[in-house]
Amino acid sequence: MSQSADPASTDEEVVLTWNWDASEHHRANSAIFKARRLGVRLRFPLIALAIGISLGLFEVYFRDRNLLVGVVAVLFIPTFAFAGGVIGSRIQGRVAARQFSKKNPPDRRSMKVTITPHRYLIDAPDGSVSLMWRAIERVVESQPFFLLFTSSSGGYYIPKRAMDDQSQVNVRRFLKDMVTDCHLL
Known part of the structure; x- marks a missing residue:
């Protein structure tokens, strides 16, 4: 210093x-990621995927009249949106720290x-x-x-x-x- x-x-x-320091870099990147709410970028594709799967499940629900499939179809969209935010905020800082430490020897x-x-x-x-x-x-x-x-x-x-x-x-x-x-x- x-x-x-x-x-x-x-x-x-x-x-x-x-x-x-890799752990410090990870904490800083995670703080930046959370403050910028960059998880929204990952949520959109996951929500689109969840909507597609839900539409398929609704088709099965209306065809077979299986209530369990209908409930699963309704819960799919918020689950994927939440997973997108959680996965994104956990991974982003760690990936940046790993990339930096691979490029630069100690x-x-x-x-x-x-x-x-x-x-x-x-x-x-x-x-x-x-x-x-x-x-x-x-x-x-x-x-x-x-x-x-x-x-x-x-x-x-x-x-x-x-x-x-x-x-x-x-x-x-x-x-x-x-x-x-x-x-x-």
């Missing part, structure tokens, strides 16, 4: 460095974030991302992370363990100034 200057001043930058898992008044820059072993502050729509602070959401369905995180208490206060103040929709602790 290392830090430089105070981001609250106008022309300074803050550089945060930390070693990437000695190349150092992450670096540079926060300036003009941009947010992430240097990761698999590439760099540079965002202007206007691309970040919302900031949510959770216990272990600052979650930064973009206009697309994605998001980024800064672990609080990469900062001491004073740096957290300064970064919190800086994020309030730079992003209009802030939900900070």
Whole structure:
């Protein structure tokens, strides 16, 4: 972990460095996934499948007059919708963490974030991302992370363990100034 200057001043930058941790990455991705409600994307195909199966079961119900088949047909749609949300929220973060750890051996898992008044820059072993502050729509602070959401369905995180208490206060103040929709602790 290392830090430089105070981001609250106008022309300074803050550089945060930390070693990437798969479980932390998974927790952050799960938090981003839940906050963005990305399970809705998985629910639609499952609901369409459930409707198709339910229509088939209703056909059997009307043909055979079997009450059990009718009840199963009615319960199929909400069950698939719920399963889509649960499966999606459980799998998404884990898959992203596995992909990252497969691409990057343990000695190349150092992450670096540079926060300036003009941009947010992430240097990761698999590439760099540079965002202007206007691309970040919302900031949510959770216990272990600052979650930064973009206009697309994605998001980024800064672990609080990469900062001491004073740096957290300064970064919190800086994020309030730079992003209009802030939900900070």
